[in-house]
Amino acid sequence: MRRSRAVLAVLLCLAPACALATETWMTVMLDGRKVGKLKIDRDAGPDKVTTSQVLDFRLTRIKTPLEMRTELKSVESTGGAPLAFYAKSSMSSQDNLVQGEVRDDGAFQVANTVGGQSRVNLLIWPTGAALVEGQRLTMVRHGFRPGTTYQTRNFDPVKQQVATVDVLVIGDETVDLPQGRETLHHLKQTLAGSNNTQYVDTWVNDRGEVRRGIAPLLGFRMEMAACDAACANAPDQDVDLLRASMVEAPRPMANMRTAPVRYLISVRGNHPNPFIETDEQHVHEMGDDLFQVDVGFAVPRSDEPGPSLDDTAPNPWVQSDSPDIQALAKRVVGDAPTDIQRMRRLRSFLSDYINEKGLDVGYASALETIKSRRGDCTEHAVLLTALARSLGIPARVVTGIVYVDRFGGASRVFIPHAWTQAWLGNRWVSFDSAQRRFDSTHIALGTGSGDPWRFFRSMSVLGSIRIERATPASALMDMPLPSSGDGAGVGGGGKGAANAD
Numbered sequence: 256m257r258r259s260r261a262v263l264a265v266l267l268c269l270a271p272a273c274a275l276a277t278e279t280w281m282t283v284m285l286d287g288r289k290v291g292k293l294k295i296d297r298d299a300g301p302d303k304v305t306t307s308q309v310l311d312f313r314l315t316r317i318k319t320p321l322e323m324r325t326e327l328k329s330v331e332s333t334g335g336a337p338l339a340f341y342a343k344s345s346m347s348s349q350d351n352l353v354q355g356e357v358r359d360d361g362a363f364q365v366a367n368t369v370g371g372q373s374r375v376n377l378l379i380w381p382t383g384a385a386l387v388e389g390q391r392l393t394m395v396r397h398g399f400r401p402g403t404t405y406q407t408r409n410f411d412p413v414k415q416q417v418a419t420v421d422v423l424v425i426g427d428e429t430v431d432l433p434q435g436r437e438t439l440h441h442l443k444q445t446l447a448g449s450n451n452t453q454y455v456d457t458w459v460n461d462r463g464e465v466r467r468g469i470a471p472l473l474g475f476r477m478e479m480a481a482c483d484a485a486c487a488n489a490p491d492q493d494v495d496l497l498r499a500s501m502v503e504a505p506r507p508m509a510n511m512r513t514a515p516v517r518y519l520i521s522v523r524g525n526h527p528n529p530f531i532e533t534d535e536q537h538v539h540e541m542g543d544d545l546f547q548v549d550v551g552f553a554v555p556r557s558d559e560p561g562p563s564l565d566d567t568a569p570n571p572w573v574q575s576d577s578p579d580i581q582a583l584a585k586r587v588v589g590d591a592p593t594d595i596q597r598m599r600r601l602r603s604f605l606s607d608y609i610n611e612k613g614l615d616v617g618y619a620s621a622l623e624t625i626k627s628r629r630g631d632c633t634e635h636a637v638l639l640t641a642l643a644r645s646l647g648i649p650a651r652v653v654t655g656i657v658y659v660d661r662f663g664g665a666s667r668v669f670i671p672h673a674w675t676q677a678w679l680g681n682r683w684v685s686f687d688s689a690q691r692r693f694d695s696t697h698i699a700l701g702t703g704s705g706d707p708w709r710f711f712r713s714m715s716v717l718g719s720i721r722i723e724r725a726t727p728a729s730a731l732m733d734m735p736l737p738s739s740g741d742g743a744g745v746g747g748g749g750k751g752a753a754n755a756d
Contacts, residue, residue: 279464280487282433283312285475285494290314292487293479303338305330306387315495327412335389337363337380340412351571351620353412365415369571369620381417384410391463394422399440399461401426406447414706419447430458430467433482439466453715475499475718500717501662502669505725508658512694515551515728520698521721522546529716531699534682545723551695552728562649562678565704572620573637573705575644579625584642594648598677598686601642605688609635618707635689636673637705649678652705653685656717658696669698671717676702 277298283291291312298305308327313320323345330339342353352368355378363378385393390409397405403424408417425441439458446453458467468479475494508516522529522544530538530548539547569576587604588597611629619627621641624634636652643650657672674687674697685693700716 280482280484281479282482282487282489283310284478284480285472287476287478288492288494289489290491290494294487299333301333303330303332304388308387313491315493315497325413329386329388329412331386331388333388335385335392337384337386337389337410340386340410342412344413353415355412355415367415367571369574369622371626372571372574372577372620372622374571378415381408381410383408384417386410386412394442394459394463397422397424399424399427399442399459421445421447428458432466432480433486437466472496497671498663498665500671501665502656502717502720502722504658504667504669505722507660507667508696508725509660511725511727512658512696514695515549516695517552517726517728517731518548518550518698518722519724519726520546520548521723522716523719523721526716526719529700529720531701533676533699535685536699548698550698561681562651566649566651566678567644567647569641569644570704570706572618572707573641573644574620574622575641577622577641577645580621580638580641581645583625584645587642588646594646594677595679595684597646597648598643598679598684601639602675602686602688602691605635605639605642606691609638609688621705632671632673632689633707635687636675639675639686639688640705643675643677651676651683651702653699654701654703655697655699657687657690657698669696669722672697 277296279295279297281293281295282289283293291310293311294309296307306329308325310325310327312323312325314323315321324343325345326341326343328339328341329337331337337357339356340353341355344351350368353365355363355365357363357380361380363380365376365378367374367376385408390407393405393407397403401424405422407420407422409420410417421444423443423445425443427438428441429436430439437458437460439460442457442459444455444457454470456469457465459465465479466481470477475496520530530536530546532538535550537549537552539549541547574580584601588600591597591600609624609628609630611627612631619630619634619637621638624630624638633652640650640652653674653676655672655674656669658667658669660667662668662670672687672689674685674689674693676683676685678684685697687693687697
C-alpha cells in the first residue's frame, strides 16, 4: 500500500535536483491537489558541493493521515566525484538511516540503520554512477539541443542502487509555474528497461536546475513545481491513494474463495507483464490489453525458479539474523517436524501477534514490527518472511491485490495487499497472516526480498487494471482441478493448491 514512495523515489532519482541556488522550494501535487513540499539547498565551496533535499509528503489512507519525510544529502567534488551521501526516510515510527563516506582506498563505508538495528558494509562505487552534482554536470555537458539522447547512471542513496536512465531532449517550452512563466528545456527521462512505464518529464533552465517535474502515479498526475516558500508551505489537501487504487469486483467473491477462479483482467496503458507466474497462478496474455489469470488450478510450473540469495539472506528490512526474531521463530514452531507445518504455525501465531491495525504505518521492518506488534499487510508479510528465513526456510514477499466484502466504506473490491511465499520442497507456497489464510481471491503482481522498493515497483500497475470477469472452477469444464489424493486443494497443501494455510 505504499505506492507513493515508489514514484517519489523515481522522481527524485530520474530528475537530478542539481546545481540549484542556495535555496529552492517546490510544491508537490497530485492532479493539481497539493500533497507535499520539497526544499533543496546547495552549498558550493572551493573544493566540494553539498546538496541537501528534504521532501515532505502527506497522503490519506481511509481517513488516516500518513505523513512521510525523506532527507537526502550528497557531498561531491566540484567535478562531480562522490565523496559522501546521507539518507533519512520516515515510513514508520522509527527513522531509517543510510550514511556513506568514501575511504582512502576509494571504497565507501556505508552504515544502514533500519528498525533500530545497524549494519556496516563496504560499497565499491558503481562504474559511471553519479550523485546530484555529477548528474547536473552530465546534463549541462550534453546540452539541450532537441533530439539529443544520452544515458546517465544515477545513484540512489536510499536504496544504494544505480538507476540507468535514458534521457531525450524534447526542446524548449514556455512553462507556467506558480510564480509566473519561464522558458525551459523539456527533457524526458526514462528508467532503462522499463518500457516507458517509469518515466519523468522534467523542465530545466540553462544551468540544469530542475524547475518542474511530472510523473504518473496510480492514474494520478504527480507534479513538482518550483515556487516560493509560502507556496510550498501552504496547507496540504487530502488525497486517499488507497481508495483510488481499489479495483471493483465483477461479482460477489466471498463464496468463491475456497475453489479455483479464472479472471479476465484488462490493463490500461503500457504495463508489460503486470502479473507473475507461480505454481498457484497462471497467466495468459490474450491481446488487446486483456489477461487471463488462473488462481488455484492444478497446473504446476515446470520452470518455477528456485530460491535466490535474496530469498534466504537477511537484509536491512528482513532481519532474519536478529536474535529476537530467531528466538521467537524457534519458540513458535516448537517441535513441528516439517517446513510446511512450521510455516502454518508461524502464520497462525502472527495472525494474532500483530494485534493493532496501523494504517498510519508507512513501511516497518521485521524487527520494528516484532516490538510494536502493529501494522497492516506489509508488516505481516515482512515479519513472516523474516521468521521463515531465520529457520532456514527460503521466503519472499508477494505484492498483489485481494478481495474484501467491505473496506473503508467500499463494498466488493480488491485492495492492495502483501503476503509471504515459502519454498517448500520444490515449489513456492503462499501464506497470508494478515487475512489468516491464502485463497483464490489473491492476485499476485510481483515478488521481492522484503525491502520496500521492490514492493513499490510491483504496485505501479494499480489504478490501471479492471477485473472484467471472475469465473469459478465449477463453470470451467476444461480446467484440471486440484487433486484430493495428496491433500491438495485450495484449502490444502498439495501441488497447485491455492492455500497451504
